[in-house]
Amino acid sequence: MLGDGQRDARIPVRGRLRRGDRAGVGTVRSTRTGEHRRRLRNQHPRARGAHRRAHRFFRAARVRSHQAGWAASTEPRHVAGPGRIWVPRRDRLPRGAAPYDRLVSNPEISIRVRICFFNRSYWPDVAATGQLLTELAEDLVASHGCEVSVVAGRPLTGSTGAGGGMPWWRLVGRETHNGVRILRANGTRLRPRRFAGRALNYVSYFLSAAVASLAVKKPDIVVSLTDPPIVGLLALWTARRTGAKFVFLCEDIFPEVAVLLEDFHNDAVNRTLDRVNRYLLAHADAVVALGERMQRRLVEEKGADPRTISIVHNWADCEAIAPASKDNAFARAHGLAGQFVVMHSGNIGLSQNLDVVLDAAGRLRDRPNLVFAFVGDGARRQALETSAASRGLDNVRFFPYQPKDRLDDSFATADVFIVSLKPGIEGYIVPSKVYGILAAGRPFIAAVDPSCEAAAIAREHRCGVLATPGDADALAARVLALYENRAETDAMGRRAREAAWQFDRRRAVKAYHDLFVSLPGVARVNSPVSREARV
Template structure:
């Protein structure tokens, strides 16, 4: 009999955010490679810009859907712009309430998995886990409330305290907590009081079938006139915690280098602010593009000479930018504009695949960019090392690690 696994997360296919893509790949692999029966309770697509993103609910609060043999219960939660604090809260609470309602449509579950969109969804996971006497796994994308540090409204002490209490409760009640690295693991044990034996590390990944090195002279680079530039690229979510303002400031410092171009690919709550700042500085060395479809990712990533992976001060161990893994798979050198204790900085040092700049320090970032701009051999060596290490962060390894964890929990349950 197939193992019945229920996932809760607001975003899922056809969203093309990193978390949505990773979750979609994991669920697909659990069905295809490990004969699991997967049900996903998610919200409406977070963007209507992509094919397949329009769903007609009529008067219904819950819509049944499917994707590659994954059963989907898609709830009619609000989908307001997250730039407004109150509208973002509405998105979270409407999904939370409707996912709880949708859980009554479940006929059973052998295992329940929650992610962290929204941060309080673990409460619904606890309820469903208790109802079906099934183990609960919380797969952390971020640790809250700390990871919300840059968001509007995040300084509200009452909300922060409530988020902290909810997350401590869920984390300590869960049968297993999956985190993204050693520093996050230590944060959970030392600061959240989670038992060490309950915390497992499974990193995010990149699918080498979707992202791999191709020629610099590819359709994306040609169509967007990138071939004659040294391209400094950021590709991913433009969120408040990213520290992308540092890249705009660095672009300002490098404005006299006419062959250096800063390319931003993605969407997010600070994208418009970044564009306005670039316009304020009258920068001609920045370009902004939307998220690229999956079949163009190899082209877009290979159009870069180097990548920058930033994160604001104070967020190391509470958030791990998943964009590092497609950068490795594309075989590109990178500058991690991030605290030295973070997972990405450790990876850059250990495998010699990137440079480290002080976070939120445009001058230091600029120095590191210029070091790679001037040294083609260093770029080549770092890029080769990155590609070599990408095999350790593949989709196959990640999916199998999750399956083995699920199997271990279910075997333990049988032996009780």
């Protein structure tokens, strides 16, 4: 056996091997090359530069003839030491940095997360849940660099665009609005004044959304709201199918909210909704409650794990809604500029107990320049209008939903707002209208249970007064006290504006983003604003 560098004189030596015979790792190509070539294997050592460099073996330095008389260097040509360490460019010191330069850390790195929301109401729907979800989705895209998609339903506002004009045979429409990809699930758009209409809207949306979910690109997080209450099952299935995290955002707690329905009561349906709600809470990677009272109800009554629950309040855009003068276009157009206006703004539905407001208006009908205004729409509006007309309440006015660009004027027209709920449902529902009231710098009367979020805000910030829910006399007394003491009314309005910044839109969206990126396995794609170190 001959080793490297040894040669058998009986075997002729080739000057060089063909290029394919030298693979750089000391082997001869494995094709059938003949016996004489196999015997040359150990007589022709291959070049192993990469091997020598890896193990710190170097050839001796060559000295050319004109360098023979040069003085030898006092340092060795190669100094043993650790290998080279690669440092990312953003972590290197900039060129020309002096020893005492102050180093500034890199700017904050945002995490790009793929998020998919499931909720029937979305832009251009004017319901409060749809408007809040629209702001959340668009801000996650614009301010935090997320990729957001929404599996939404057709708007119930009769819009011919933005999904309103979809043909009946198309199950799913696709559109993009302000960077958010919308999968518009087709369905019926019946008026939600009767249970049959609401149920058919829910079921048709759910079936079309199941088809739309198959087109969802692989997300990091799937978020379900509660419109309709069974949509969470579809969102959870999508999350498990795609390997995403599932977040359950509890806008309402069922079946307690379903008990409010005046035209339908079914124990079997309520038990089913209760099981669905408990199942979603048990299998969610994170749960969002809208307040402390809702959190307690989820833990104490639904068996939710308190470690998975985060509290993120609803919000108002304090830059879009700001205190303004009563003398505005909306007030002048409707003859309200010189009136003391007590306003309910938002959903005119089953949970607000607005019949009590009509009763209070009847008790104050003889007060000059005192008007009760209802701005919005919902299942109870027609019945309330009929009741006010039959009772001859000339001090009660009804107005439709106002577009967002005129919301400032609508809010500024009010002197005081009413936030009311039926007794016993606080925490199952959190009235989101209170945050817009704070941003507008107006006081409010909280005709709710003392443990409700609205009551807690009124007490803590001294920006409102409380009234016993369902008590028309107490409500009328609170309205009359504010009507007769305009200075205190204005002072409470100023304190309301100061409190509004705690519930600002940007602060709430950041809380959602921080929650999403804190989930295990989500922060996988970094999108730094700048990769260069700064001095």
